[in-house]
Amino acid sequence: MASLLEDTQNSNPVLSTQKDEDILAQSVTEPDVFSILVDRYQEAFLRKANQIILNDPETASDIVQEAFVKIYLNAAKFKTQEGASFKSWGYKILINTCFTKYKKLKGERVFLSDLDQEIQELVPSKADNVLYEQKLDTDYVLSLISKLPVMLGRVLRLYSVEGKSQKDIAKIEGISLGAVRARVHRAKKELKKMNLHLI
DSSP: OHHHHHHHHHHOGGGGGSOHHHHHHHHTTOGGGHHHHHHHHHHHHHHHHHHHHTSOHHHHHHHHHHHHHHHHHTGGGOOOBTTBOHHHHHHHHHHHHHHHHHHHHHOHHHHHHHSOHHHHTTSOOTTSOHHHHHHTSHHHHHHHHHHSOHHHHHHHIIIIISOOOHHHHHHHHTOOHHHHHHHHHHHHHHHHHHHHHHO
């Protein structure tokens, strides 16, 4: 990939200064150009995937590759519009890929039973309004968790998704039990705020 990127940039140095959206559009007819976007976002995507998958580097790397493939295959469908950038679109694909992989690994039923009661309440039952259900599916809850500050999101994922005890989290994070309780409480509060703001 690195040599491909160098070849692409050497043949047209102007490409490296172009906007993401322009490079994506050009990659539809010139596939080699797509490597510039990979180079720009690979490290950041890996960091985000690691946060969601909880530091499983091999799985995170597979997810990032899969996300880039999806981005490339859907490049022609991307339309530049106000408030929608390549970055936000690309991250959305990455996050959805992470959650799809997570659910496949754990199974949807196991996944929902792993979430503690307060978080489960954010996921609607099948009888709820369809529009509301679309906004609050499992992926949506996890995407909210991913938007929390890293410190809060990590503790909440360990507690609500991974099912770790607060005592275990204190050991993992190297903080006091009281600090874990405070972070879990604050994270849930922030999560509910985001949820109420968006529905």
